[in-house]
Amino acid sequence: MGQLNNRSEKIRNMLVPVIAVLLGFVIGGIIMAAFGFSPLAGYSQMIKTAFLNPQTGAINPRNIGEIFVTAGPLIFTALGFSVANSAGFFNIGLSGQALCGWVASIWVALAMPDAPKIVVLPLAILAGALSGAVAAAIPGVLRALFGTSEVIVTIMMNYILLYTSTHIVNNVMDERLMSNKGVTKMIGENGSLRTNFLTEISNHSRLNMGIFLALIFLVLVYFLMKKTTLGYEIRSVGLNPYASEYAGMSSKRTIIISMVISGFLAGLGGVVQGLGTFQNFFIQGTSLSIGFDGMAVSLLGSGSSVGILLSALLFSVLKLGGQGMQVAGIPSELVDVDIAIIIFFVGISFVIRFALAKFFGPKKEVAVVEEVEANPSDQDEEGGKI
Numbered sequence: 001m002g003q004l005n006n007r008s009e010k011i012r013n014m015l016v017p018v019i020a021v022l023l024g025f026v027i028g029g030i031i032m033a034a035f036g037f038s039p040l041a042g043y044s045q046m047i048k049t050a051f052l053n054p055q056t057g058a059i060n061p062r063n064i065g066e067i068f069v070t071a072g073p074l075i076f077t078a079l080g081f082s083v084a085n086s087a088g089f090f091n092i093g094l095s096g097q098a099l100c101g102w103v104a105s106i107w108v109a110l111a112m113p114d115a116p117k118i119v120v121l122p123l124a125i126l127a128g129a130l131s132g133a134v135a136a137a138i139p140g141v142l143r144a145l146f147g148t149s150e151v152i153v154t155i156m157m158n159y160i161l162l163y164t165s166t167h168i169v170n171n172v173m174d175e176r177l178m179s180n181k182g183v184t185k186m187i188g189e190n191g192s193l194r195t196n197f198l199t200e201i202s203n204h205s206r207l208n209m210g211i212f213l214a215l216i217f218l219v220l221v222y223f224l225m226k227k228t229t230l231g232y233e234i235r236s237v238g239l240n241p242y243a244s245e246y247a248g249m250s251s252k253r254t255i256i257i258s259m260v261i262s263g264f265l266a267g268l269g270g271v272v273q274g275l276g277t278f279q280n281f282f283i284q285g286t287s288l289s290i291g292f293d294g295m296a297v298s299l300l301g302s303g304s305s306v307g308i309l310l311s312a313l314l315f316s317v318l319k320l321g322g323q324g325m326q327v328a329g330i331p332s333e334l335v336d337v338d339i340a341i342i343i344f345f346v347g348i349s350f351v352i353r354f355a356l357a358k359f360f361g362p363k364k365e366v367a368v369v370e371e372v373e374a375n376p377s378d379q380d381e382e383g384g385k386i
Contacts, residue, residue, distance in 0.1 A: 012356045016349045017300050017307065021314070024342030032334060042330040049324025050317045063320060065202030069277055070316035072210035073098065075308060076269030077294025079221050080136075080262040082303040084150075086225060087258035088238035089143065093154030095291025096161035097135045097263040099284065101128035101270025103165050106184055106281040109191025110177045117190040124191050125213075125271050132267015133260045135161055140259025144252040150259075158287045166283045182283040193276035210272030217265065218305040224261075234258045269294065296343045315339065 029039030050067065053060040077094045084091035091097075105128030112120045139153040169182055179185045193208040201207075225231035233254050236244045241251040269290055274281055297315055301307025322335025345352065 012353055013302060015356055016352050017302060017311070017346065019352050020300065020342050020345035020349070023345050024338050027341050028334065028338035031337060032330060037330045037334075038328070041328040042325050042334070045324050045328040045330075046318070046321035046335070048321075049327070050321035060203070061201065062203040062205045065198075065205030065207035066320055067313065067316040068211040069206045069208065070319060071309075071312040072208075072214045072272045072276065073269040073290040074294050074297050074312040074315060075211075075214035075218065076265050076272065077290050078298035078301065078308045078312060079217060079305075080132075080265035080269070081295045081298040082301075082308065083221065083225070083234065083258055083265065084262040085298065085303060086238045087234045087255055088241065089150045089255070089259075091136065091139075091154055091259065091262045091266075092151055092295075093136065093139060093157045093161075093263075093291075094266045094269075094294055095287035095289075096154075096158040097132040097266035098270035098273065098288050098291055099161055099165050100131040100135045101267030102274040102288075103168060103270075103281055104128045104131035104267075105191075105271040106187060106274045107168075107173065107177075109187040109275060110184060111174075112191070113188050115190060120190045121193070121275070124275060125268070128271035128274070129264050129267040132270060133264040136259045136263020136266065137256065140256045140263075143259070144255040158291070162284060162287060165281075169281060169283050179280075184280045184282070186280045187275065191275060192279060193272065194279075206277055208272070208276035210276035213268070213272065215309075217268065218309060221265070222305040230254075230257070266291065266294070296339065296346075299343060299346045 025043070029043070032039045032042055048054070050063055051059060052063075077098055080094055080097070081091055105124040108124040108127045109120055112123070135157065136154075139148075139150050139157060142148040142153055143150045166182070169178075169184065173184065177184055193210050193213075194206070195209065198207045198209070199205070223231075225235065233244065233249050234257075236247070236249060237251045237254045237258075244254070245251050270288070273288070273290065293315060297308055297311040300314075301309070301311035318335050318339060322332045325332050325335065
């Protein structure tokens, strides 16, 4: 009976995001049709834009490379949100923390133009990650020691860090590092995540080592959360901080550490954005979209490493392919409507779970057990019940 419960729960966990995505596309198509657009033409053009060459109809390596370029930062911010969420709170400050990573990494790379790559690149990556961690530590300490709302603090921190970055670029950075007002020079090859090999195989896209760095951290975060004592403590505090305290765990220490890890990962998202995607920094008028998109990716992927990877790739395809929907006469903003609907259904996943319970609920499980017991021939090789 317990095995059947676990099996049905796993099935529900896998079906919820799939159903949410399908409902997003279906309702998005209905909205297109309501405004006089063809959903089939729109989605068809989206797929063609994301994967195919418009002239030849063949697979387009450049666009595929750009899909991975977009996915890299999203994976990092999604991982950051997942760690914080496992500890029981929402890190809404991923945008500001990623921005810190972007500014710090570019600053370090520009400040060391003549140093070898083996020195500059690791230092720039580390500086960006640590700056994101420091930015996240502030709301973490306030939450742990004073019980402040991490949602309010991190949202406000986004604005503080946004305008601080503008001040740094306009008034603090050496003028020799600037190309124009509010725009830094391009970093040298010694600080770049791009390589000639990746550029050539992707037909001169912006594909860089950031996606491989993201894949490495998908594995590292999985082992951290599932195979280490710290990961167990983070999950325990997220489930019940009072019981964790009674068991000898320090919920305050765990909250701060989980927030620091979350900011560290978000900072790496900014590093990939800076050293890999844009190769410089320019002042931002609003919070980075990769922060909020990363939250959506994490929610859609249920916080798991595999789910986050697949969700990040899906979002990348939607964003890149959505740009081509204009060819079919459909506003690309409707892609954002699809994403919003998908996240809406993820947010009300309890409704989907309730519906699925009708098919995989306890009554069904009891019926299966009774059927197995009535047919003793349906046993496994070891003689145990299925």
